[in-house]
Amino acid sequence: MPRYSIVIPLHNEQENVTDLYDRLKAVMEGSGESFEIVFVDDGSADETFHLLRQISGVDSRITVVRLRRNFGQTSALAAGFDHARGEYIIAMDGDLQHDPADIPMFLEKISEGYDIVSGWRKQRIDNLWLRRIPSKCANWLMAKLSGVDIHDFGTTFKAYRREILEQVPLYGELHRFIPALASWHGASICEVPIRNINRERGVSHYGISRTFRVFFDLITIRFLLRYLGRxxxxxxxxxxxxxxxxxxxxxxxxxxxxxxxxxxxxxxxxxxxxxxxxxxxxxxxxxxxxxxxxxxxxxHEPTRRAPYSVDRVIRPHSEEQSVPE
Incomplete structure (x- = not known):
């Protein structure tokens, strides 16, 4: 059983797959920890899956999940999380805008006991009017409405403890709100600064229209956090x-x-x-x-679901035990 699982959703990334794998392999082997890489081909129309199949044929630590069509980033991440076996799961984009060399910072923080380590693109190099200003406004609003004090909700580059992901359902565009949803379960969250790199190859899949979808998801999250049980x-x-x-x-x-x-x-x-x-x-x-x-x-009643989340229970004359959900 690997200690770390790296989950990467891909859509038409044939120009980046091989380089991404080589760099991930070098970083994780340098860490000395057991690991696996879960690539999720989200309905690519190019040679992405063909290249992934070749890579998995020479490296047993590679798992490839191919979706029947393009379901979107949240669904692709959910598929990767479901097929990951590691105790800790690191999610990142497959376009090399997330630098694999930043992964050791996530490993260090997650080993300190945090449940979620979120990347923070502190020095952004995106377009000022189309990306940076809308992102800054959206992140400020997300932090205020969710009560989670982090600066960058939008980045996929995050590390999670497995138990936290098992408690958070993913659908729609909710992957960027995992910290907010996990905060209901009392998850401890911290940030690490990451590099923001321009895409060198391939075509970006992000546009200004995503801002409107995020706004509606933010309303959903606010409602779920405050009124899910009432x-x-x-x-x-x-x-x-x-x-x-x-x-x-x-x-x-x-x-x-x-x-x-x-x-x-x-x-x-x-x-x-x-x-x-x-x-x-x-x-x-x-x-x-x-x-x-x-x-x-x-x-709640038929399955006797509890309206709370227990981390562990200490009983007299017994060892401290974690409580599964």
């Missing part, structure tokens, strides 16, 4: 505000109608409709919150 607290609060607003407007309209004998339809018709909309919307949101509570109850 959806009624969110929907109920908004719903009750709507109900109180509707009741307040309706009460005022009743006073206008029966005390001042005002023609409501003639003078306050739109306001009456608005009050009715507030009442109906509030009741609907309240019902959604209750349905959400039923879903949470259904999730």
């Amino acid at each position: 959806p009624l607290h969110f929907f109920g609060t908004v719903g009750m505000l709507g109900i109180f607003g509707g009741v307040g407007i309706t009460s005022w309209l009743f006073l206008e109608k029966f005390v001042r004998h005002t023609s409501i339809m003639a003078q306050h018709g739109p306001l009456m409709i608005f009050a009715a909309v507030l009442l109906l919307a509030g009741l609907n949101l309240l019902a959604i919150g209750l349905l959400g509570e039923l879903q949470v109850r259904h999730y």
Whole structure:
């Protein structure tokens, strides 16, 4: 069983595969630790898989996972994590913008006991307006909303303790939010500065459109972190505000109608409709919150899932033991 697994998603990276493997091999052999490299071919249309198959034929430490089509980076990473066997897992990009020479810094920090070691592109060399400014704003917002104080959520270059990854489901574009999701389980997180290298070969798969997808995922993460186990607290609060607003407007309209004998339809018709909309919307949101509570109850009760995450238990007259999830 290898101590370290390096997981690398690839999509049309035939120009970089061989060089990446050579550099990873040199760095990991120099560390003196047992390791494996898990390459995930995310539906490449070029010779990426052919080259990976050749590499795996001469090195037994190589695992190649080929996906049937291009599922995206998060799904490719999830496939790599599922097929990795190491105690610690290092994820990085396959375009050589992540320097394998930085891996020893991750190994040093993870050996100190951290659950997650996140790379930090401290000195970025990307385009100022299209990459650096949007990234800086997004990372600031992610840190504030998630409560995880790191500077670079966007980079894939991270090291994880296996148990943490087993507790975090991956889908959509959530791979960049693993530290935020893991923080719910009490994961200890630190950062290490990494080099930011320009792509020398191949075509970049990133664009400004990714910023909008990240924004929507950020809303999802914020909701999951605060209201995953108590959806009624969110929907109920908004719903009750709507109900109180509707009741307040309706009460005022009743006073206008029966005390001042005002023609409501003639003078306050739109306001009456608005009050009715507030009442109906509030009741609907309240019902959604209750349905959400039923879903949470259904999730926890049949399988007796605990609403907490235990790291270890110390019993009298026994050894300290880690508790599997």
